Amino acid sequence: xxxxxxxxxxxxxxxxxxxxxxxxxxxxxxxxxxxxxxxxxxxxxxxxxxxxxxxxxxxxxxxxxxxxxxxxxxxxxxxxxxxxxxxxxxxxxxxxxxxxxxxxxxxxxxxxxxxxxxxxxxxxxxxxxxxxxxxxxxxxxxxxxxxxxxxxxxxxxxxxxxxxxxxxxxxxxxxxxxxxxxxxxxxxxxxxxxxxxxxxxxxxxxxx
Numbered sequence: 001x002x003x004x005x006x007x008x009x010x011x012x013x014x015x016x017x018x019x020x021x022x023x024x025x026x027x028x029x030x031x032x033x034x035x036x037x038x039x040x041x042x043x044x045x046x047x048x049x050x051x052x053x054x055x056x057x058x059x060x061x062x063x064x065x066x067x068x069x070x071x072x073x074x075x076x077x078x079x080x081x082x083x084x085x086x087x088x089x090x091x092x093x094x095x096x097x098x099x100x101x102x103x104x105x106x107x108x109x110x111x112x113x114x115x116x117x118x119x120x121x122x123x124x125x126x127x128x129x130x131x132x133x134x135x136x137x138x139x140x141x142x143x144x145x146x147x148x149x150x151x152x153x154x155x156x157x158x159x160x161x162x163x164x165x166x167x168x169x170x171x172x173x174x175x176x177x178x179x180x181x182x183x184x185x186x187x188x189x190x191x192x193x194x195x196x197x198x199x200x201x202x203x204x205x206x207x208x
Contacts, residue, residue, distance in 0.1 A: 004191050004192075005022075005061065005195050007022050007031060008023075009021070019032055022195070024200070030057070030058055031058065032061070033061050034062045035062070037066060039177075040176060040178050045173050047087060047174050048091065048166055049095055052084060055084055056081075057077050058080070059199065059202075060074070060076075060079075061074055072188075072191065074187065074199070076199075095166060097165065098165035102158040105154065105157055105161055109157070114153065118150070120147055120149075120150070121146075122138055122139075125148055125156055129159065129160050132159075185198065
């Protein structure tokens with residue numbers, strides 16, 4: 001799809017980076033790329049707040065390979081907005097619950113889980129939050145020389161609780177139904193040119 005539409009992948013972003021970029025009229029535009037042979041479009045295994053934030057300003061390009069037909073749909077952020085918002089509304093109560101529950105943890109809870117200490121070590125923090133932080137983040141969070149105060153360690157505990165609860169609130173690969181794309185322009189030829197026309201139309205404030 002990148003070759004077909006003359007898009008490019010930023011090699012510095014790695015496997016989990018943006019699928020593709022389009023350089024157009026001085027803008028660098030991020031794209032989410034999807035394909036389907038069944039009509040409905042699969043998205044991501046654990047859909048949660050991070051994906052909502054990441055996708056709000058994304059442009060989408062979806063390839064449909066159904067029977068003997070091959071066509072593509074371009075979806076601007078505005079066109080994808082209602083689907084993303086519907087999923088955001090669905091998980092919002094669980095996200096709010098995770099925030100409220102994690103805030104209720106106290107120093108006494110920290111003592112029960114990690115023991116009572118005046119200074120908690122780097123190893124203590126890693127044993128609690130595990131691989132959720134990179135080493136640089138753990139070092140950045142230290143508020144004492146070579147360690148963490150009980151108050152800072154409580155913040156890490158609260159972050160861990162929030163993460164664990166939110167994992168249970170994610171959606172498992174929500175599908176975008178084929179009906180969602182009804183009335184969208186089908187791109188079947190002159191792929192790079194047509195895509196650029198549609199993207200320009202979006203930025204010019206036209207429909208979509």
